[in-house]
Amino acid sequence: MYSNIAIYTYEVDPFYTDPNKEMSIAAIVNHIQIAASAHADSCGWGFDKLSESETRWVLARLAVEMNTYPQLYDTLVVETWVEDITRLFSIRNFEFKNQNGETLGYACSIWSAINMETRKSIDLTSLSGDIMSYKSDKPCPINRPVKPLSIADTSFLDLPIRYSDIDVNRHVNSTRYIEHLLDLFPLDFHDKYMINRFEIAYQNEARFGDTLELHKKELEPLKYAFEIKKNNLETACKAQIKFKPKQSTN
């Protein structure tokens, strides 16, 4: 078996499901972060420990590929492991299974650790303790997230940032951006198509008082690029979503 894999299980409650009773991609991304945080904590490299030293993990890029989504009241099993650690990035992967051990999908995430005062990335290889010993040899079969192209020249929808968009880090929560992107499609589109691959790159924090501009561009049928800018200036995040038709369950 592979080394250094952490396994977490979560119940898929109604709060985490979409109108089709499947776990939403926002909820999956949320659990990716909870599992990553739990694993980092258990290794001694977690949010709690790092926050004492004013350092915090920041999700830079993420790709999620799902063949099937967990259903309401299923158990989501998340396996997570660190593939590699470079000076600036930690690459952490995920395999998602259901309660029967069937693989539902995978994710690959790229994290940096920033100093909360300077807002600059720290050198991960300079951290005390042998962070390299937590690397795992388990392979991840999906492509890593790449830096998406800018599509900021397209038309956009203005969206003021609201109180409930803001999280404990006092910036727009990473899963809220995902909800804002999904809201660019009507309910009947989501009824017909599932997200096959979701990719996002977080670039700049947006804060209360900022205004977001949501850009969307169809790259090819069922494949869309997104860019969320703030105050018509900086890019908050870029994303790509590849949809595929749902298999009829009727």
Added chain:
Amino acid sequence: MYSNIAIYTYEVDPFYTDPNKEMSIAAIVNHIQIAASAHADSCGWGFDKLSESETRWVLARLAVEMNTYPQLYDTLVVETWVEDITRLFSIRNFEFKNQNGETLGYACSIWSAINMETRKSIDLTSLSGDIMSYKSDKPCPINRPVKPLSIADTSFLDLPIRYSDIDVNRHVNSTRYIEHLLDLFPLDFHDKYMINRFEIAYQNEARFGDTLELHKKELEPLKYAFEIKKNNLETACKAQIKFKPKQSTN
């Protein structure tokens, strides 16, 4: 000790906390529903069982009073019990504690069970099995939620319903309304004041394609009434919030 009390514990993860690292009222209302559902399931009167008979529990009214909110990474302990069952309503109460057993607050909720086809309430006393035997003698020290007054003559903010507002029941999720109400106040208001009592009455479902109108009226300093109408016609829900100044933690 009191009879028929169910106890559930939940971790307060970053997803459930507000910008001040306290569990949000929306997350508390969500866990009220999760705990209620789990307890109803364990008693044999749950969503799963009732959905086979095309009956579903619907939250009609809710009052939450909090003296202190659970903090990030705390454990929220939820005690829940059924106070009374009438022909049309089940009255279910909650006590919230932290991991040290200290009481943080209480909630009182009123539920009806509706037939999904006729959308009408069913007679709870007509259900097979002895539902009355699940009543508890534990007291709840807060006032029951009352039917709030209409304030629909005040000015309002239009809000289109978006995909991510919609839940498994294919209507606007009950906690989303709460977020929409809290979004009527800026971040620095929430930094200064905490919700002491929150009360909501759900009246009509809003669905994708509907437009919400958010009404807000100050009743007295730090006490507000709200009404969310849909399509300038029916009332979706009414609410009241009493805030109080936060104790400085600095």
